[in-house]
Amino acid sequence: MRFFSTMVASVLGSLIAIGLIIFICALIATAFIASSFSTVQAPVASESVLTLRLSGPIEEYGISDPTYELFDLPQPTSLAQISGALEKAATDDRIKAVWLKPQGVIAGWPTLAEIRQSLLEFRESGKPVIASTSGDMAMRESDYFLATAADSVYAAPGAFFEFNGLSLSVLFYKGLLEKLNIEPTVLRVGTFKGAVEPYTREDLSRENREQLVAILENWSQLLTSTTAEARSMSKEHVNNLIQAGTILTTEDALEADLLDGLLSEENVRTRLKKWVEIDGSLQTTSLSTYSSSSSSGSSSHSDAIGVMIASGTIMSGNSSGRNGLLGATTFERSMRSFRENDDVKAVVLRIDSPGGSATASEAMWQAVKETSTEKPVVVSMGDMAASGGYWLATAGDTILASPHTLTGSIGVFGMHLSLGRMMETKLGITYDHVSTSDFADMFSGMRPLRDAERALFERSLGQIYTKFLERVAESRDMTVDAVDAIGQGRIWTGEAALNEGLVDQLGDLDDAIEIAAEMAGLEKDEYRIRRLPRPRTYL
Template sequence: MRFFSTLVASVLGSLIALGLVIVFMFIFLIGLAFSGGEQAPRINRNSTLVFKLSGSIPENVSGDPFMQAFADESPFDLRDFIESTEKAASDDRIDALWIQVSGSALPWATAREVRNAILTFKESGKPVIASSSNYTMSENAYFIASAADKVYASPEALFEFNGFYVAAEFYKRLLDKLDVEPQIVRAGKYKGAIEPWEREDLSPANREQTVALIRAFESVFYTAIEESRGLSRSEVVNLAQNSAMMTARDAVDAGLVDDLLFRDEIETEIKTVSGFEDLSEDLELVTMSTYVRAVNVSKRGSRSDNIAIVYADGVIVPGGSDSGNNPFGGSSNIGSDTFRKAMQRATDSDAVNAIVVRINSPGGVAPAADEMRHEIELAAKVKPVIISMGSVAASGGYWMATAADSILADPLTITGSIGVYSLFFDVGDLFESKLGITYDIVETNPYADMYSGLRPFTADERRLAQRSVDETYGSFLEIVGENRGMTTEEVHEVAQGRVWSGADALEVGLVDRLASLQDAVDSAVRIAELDQDDYGIIEYPKPPTFFEQFENALNVRVRSIALKAASPLELETLNRLNLFDDLLSDYGTVQARMPFDIVVK
């Protein structure tokens, strides 16, 4: 019976896989037919460029039409947006920019780059209008919208203007219920990455650094609102402290919003400020994605002289990068092997004159981060290498940055976190009390089962683990000190696992300059002595295409079909084993990683 069910599952999986391949081959041929004759969209005169602020803007996209059609990939990335907005400012066909707010999930550093691009467009003298529909406008969305000449809201919209917060998650009670005991060694009193496993709230040191971080974000936000809306700091602070949630009408009264208008009324306003003689004419709208395709902003790699942008996006792990459980979800980690190959391609290419490494990483496995740092060090011996920090470049993300010629960060980058830890779990009681599994260990040496996870550390074993972590921390301090021209003691004063905003990191000497990704590219162009108006961009590593991702999706699907033939007891056992595997994925490794996933809201 067991053989028969397995055979049926295998045959069924093969037939479904074959069917899916045929379907997607058909889609592929259709796509070729449409894409083969595709021409750049036509942009008419007196057009209004529409930027729909919804969700996120990725750092790098594949540009694969199948990913856009079937995997909901964004049709443009951050560089596309910035370059397109800059071109639109001088494009005679574009009369105005309309920011349509329907939610924002942008990291704050990314939001600031988007806002600065809008301010640059605004310098052209062309009107910029921002509006929200009946959605709630959050601080993040309003931060971007406030760059406009006029901000409009739907009469019944809500308006959030009540300060910032960070919610840290803790798992101690979960582990207690499972009879799992975390065993943690760390270097750095601010290294809070281990706190979710051993505490139920933030430690005083972790709370101190988190408060300082969100205060830095809040200050940048307040300054932007002051400058855009003509309010004093005291007025802005008072609004945030005393307005748990405003209506759109409250926002108008407070001077944060200009008027309450419906869509047709906003279109009339845009026609008026754009100089329409006949307001009954239709407003010609062109979406940002259409405009990106029309102006072919990047012309990436089309020149003889090029700047390479190498992306390090996600948690740092050994080996290759992967996209996690979601086959179409984008990269969830950056593998040291993937990064090494990307750096070597950029270094070896005669068409690449300088390299910008764009880091968006909270860190990860310390040896992998050091390997990535080494690859940057090798490249810097051949070509100029500049680090551009995105929303986060902390711990292992900062470690790898130290080998470059210069480090640039956004004021709202989360960086620093110079510290390390190792996380171990004693799951012996879980196996015995929850599963009824016991172990009798035979060993040849006293420490042979130290990392088995079946018993807690002895005092001597904890001392050995602590020594390993301390040695890695010492190496981290030395590497930073050598790069930053600081003594180990000076680095230790600003390290100990503490996170800093980009602005504060500049003050304590951890970065060289506050600058955007484009600023980093411009610096690389100057250092490489290239023509500012005649260079291309080559990006590494290349994001996977739809069909490269589809192969992974197919494997997942076939596996799920096979599992349907398993008995309930087998499924329960497998699920528990998967839980243990996830729980112990970092077991025994030295981690250089940020305290927790800091999301400022």
């Protein structure tokens, strides 16, 4: 009897395993087939409307995965893809309008501002832009900010509409660590270096609160001024709407004149059809379809501007875009490729990074500096170029930032967690050792640092901070003391960083490319753009 039950279990297990293998292979085959079809330029019908369905994260460079289209899922998008498509659509006779659908957009305010500017430039072609949302959650502030670039803004009736101000929140873990008997040793150089506060405090320090308030004021002013201009209101009136906090539904937003109407998606489609005077059915094309179909292929120009995307937390080793890691090894390899390519006349380094490893930041700094000795390097800051991201930026010849970029954070920190007491009191695990010196188990994580070890830790952080100050002082033609005065780990907006001398001018990626071309002696429209790394794919 046991033999038969064992045999049946074995057969069932084998069938399940085979079924899983077949299912996985089918998914891979589906993705491969979709990818094959996506390489063929899909036709874009005449009198089409370009639909920008923006939801979720917008990255510097996105994942290229055609299976999203097969299952009608929002395609991961990139800033370059959106701006490039809008630029082409403005002069494409097949495209009659843009239908913007922002809902749950996740992006920094610099990225949002660049997308909005691209929409306004599209409108200069004389073609209309309509924005609308559907579903229970119509718009948040970031969605509405993009929608204000449209000729008309609609939303579904009875939906939520969030227009009650911006906030930044921080979670603190000090109490949790105490309950778990985890003993942290947290060291920092810089009174504004707030990244360590969640492990040492239960609330914001005065310095951290001060810098976060300044950041929010910068972003809030952008939202307020943009809304006021788009809706023909005064800034004071818009601010009063926000402060009142009474706008929570689309009906409230319509009454406050933030919307032009309450329409279902089908009614928006009907109105859009009349607006662009289309006789037949309304033809729409998605961003991913249009981007692939409107690809111009190889440029006839041999000269190029290299655009290096440095996005993610800085670490040693290889980059992992899906995990948000910017690897020094990958970065150095790409930078060397630009440096050794004679067709690349200048490089634009696009940074969107909160920092990370000081060792990796310095290695990347060296790669950029070596390139700058052979050809111009212009730095363009995205949403963030802070700490190690700013360290990297100082290797460029010229630094540009959005007024709303987060940068600076010239400071360092280190953290050591002792788990020994937790393991003993919570799990009954004890620890003992033998060593050849008193410092051998310093980083074992099983005991707190002794005073002498703490002093060594502090000294190493001080050395890193001094190196950081020297890099900034050399780049910005300042004294080390002057850099230290505006350093101390403080985060600055791009606008404030310009006033403090940490950047050269305000501008976006297009501005940086134009400056790089001018420095390389290239005429406008006489060069191509070559980007590294290339867009990711799951295949």
